[in-house]
Amino acid sequence: MATIVIEIPDALKPIVEPSMRAYVDAVEQQVRAGEARRRVDYAGFEVKLAEATAAMERAGHQAALSALDVDAPGLTLSGVAYTRVGRYQAPYKTPAGPVPVMRSLYRRVGERNGETVNLVTLRSGAVADEWLPDTAKQMAHLLQLGPSREAEQTAQRLGRLPYSRSSFERVGHAVGEMYVPRRHDIEEILIGSFEVPDEAASVSVSLDRVTVPMEEPRPRPPGRPRKNAPRRPVDRVFRMAYCGTVTLHDADGEALHTIRYGCMPLSDAEALCTSLAGDVVAMRERRPDLHVMLLCDGAPEMWNLLDAEFDEETFGKVHRLIDFWHAVEKLAPAAKVIAGDDEASKPLLARWKLLLRNSSSARAKILGELHASGKEHVTVGTSEPVHEAITYFTNNAKRMDYAAARRERLPIGSGNVEATCKTLVGQRMKRSGSRWKNATGDHVLHMRALSLSDRWDAAMGITLRVTPPRIEVAACSA
Structure with missing residues (x-):
């Protein structure tokens, strides 16, 4: 058997050597079983190896974190004098589990009962005092993917991040609190x-809207509360959140990349639109040849928000279109009324769609056919499909030249924002029984938008980056 000598500093031997020995022993036992052609439980070996690896990882963190501490009667941090007020052991949370670290606490000189600081947290950039930055980043990522219960289960199955669902909730929102104010x-x-x-x-x-279940205080009924009545009654109500997208398209109008944004109902939709406009400005600074297209449904609120940001002075010519499929959606029930039944309406609707795609005068021609049908006030249920189509095509006259957009090879559909409403909000925030408060909802929504836009690592790298304090050890007294 070959002998390999690994030199380990004396200070690290009590920490590193036992975990390293356990790792080597686990591998050696498995190798011998394999060479002897004995029956092996490889899944069990995988678990043992992962446990031994995690132990080595924790030992490494413990040594590295301990080195960040400075135990002195007093010191200055970036020119501010601090005095030591205590020393105790705290568990720092790593992806492989918690590790105990001795640390000294300091308080500003001259302050009584002021906030304490410790150099292990300051220098490591730990979130919420004890969660190491990459650990917090991973936990926040799992939280934006799904509820904390599922995050805990996923972590258990992967054998990493061995923490409770309440920890995932707390740490995930702590990361959100760091990101949102600086976003x-x-x-x-x-x-x-x-x-x-x-x-x-x-x-x-x-830009589009989508409902989100919100938790709102419910007024207490007058009089004496009934037995076992909730102390703080709440209602689950649905409010409209906002989703926005910036999508780059190729010369055929096909999507290349989408940046996604969202905000909760009580948050600032105007700020969201400012972000959309800022992205386009930055892109066109490098590529002035990029055509700019605004694509929405017919809701006046959406157009008012976008028009306030996308002015001709800043962007030059801006193309504006009602989403093609929303226009078709308005025509479909009108075609059924005019043709008489579903089957007979299909050729009529197909002809209208072809006309919209290929003729700049399509809107006027279709509007003429709708008027000429004489069925404007025919009622189906509680709606008047032909009248509603006439109103839609009249109010959006300036945003329906799909043929001109196609000639310039520009996109005519807002499917990217429709999909964003589903993936950003629907799949994560509208689960059975879920309800949100505005602030915590914003944390999840903004972090999820980063993940869906392939910006997660870059954004978290900035969010969790720390500027280490300048440390000078000096004796001082309170």
């Missing part, structure tokens, strides 16, 4: 480093 600055950095693909020919911006 506009971080978004500027992200878009500043974004490389516009060479094949990009246009950029489309879309």
Whole structure:
């Protein structure tokens, strides 16, 4: 058997050597069983190896974290004098589990009962005092993917992040609290480093709304509360959240990349639109040839928000279109009324769709046919499909030249924002029984938007980055 000598500093031997020996022993036993052609439980070996690896990882963290501490009667941090007020052991949370670390606590000189600091947390950039930055980043990522219960289960199956669901909830929102107040600055950095693909020919911006279940206080009924009545009654109500997208398209109008945004109902939709406009400005600074297209449904609120940001002075010519499929959606029931039944309406609707795609005068022609049908006030249930189609095509006259957009090879559909409403909000925030408060909902929504936009690692790198304090050890007294 070959002998390999690994030199380990004396200070690290009590920490590193036992875990390293356990790892080697586990591998050696498995190798011998394999060479002897005995029956092996390889799944069990995988578990043992992972446990031994985690033990080595924790030992490494313990040694590295302990080295960040400074135990002195007094010191200055970036020119501010602090005095030591205590020393105790705290568990720092790593992806492989918690590790105990001795640390000294300091308080500003001259302050009584002021906030204490410790150099292990300050220098490591730990979140919420004890969660190491990459650990917090991973836990926040699992939280934006699904509820904390599922995050805990996923971590258990993977054999990493051995923490409770309440920890995932707490740490995930702690990361959100760090990101959300700084998100506009971080978004500027992200878009500043974004490389516009060479094949990009246009950029489309879309805005839409989607319902979110919210938790709101319910007024107590007058009089004496009934027995076992909740002390703080709440209602589960649905409010409208906002989703926005910036999508780059190639010369055929096909999507290349989408940046996604969202905000909760009580948050600032105007700020969301400012982010959309800022991204387009940054892209066109590098690629002035990019055509700009605004794509939405017919809701006046959406257009008012976008028009306030996308002015001709800043962007030059801005193309504006009602989403093609929303227009078709309005025509479909009208075609049924005019043709008489579902089957007979299909050729009529197909002809209208073809006309919209290929003729700039399509809107006027279709509007004429709707008027000429004489069925404007025919009622189906509680609606008047032909009248509603006439109203839609009249109110959006300036945003329906799909043929001109196609001639310029621009996109005509807002499917990216429709999909974003489902993936950003629907799949995560509208689960059975779920309900949200505005602030915590914003944490999850913004972090999820980063993940869906392939910006997670870059954004978290900025969010969790720390500037280590300048440390000078000096004796001082309180």
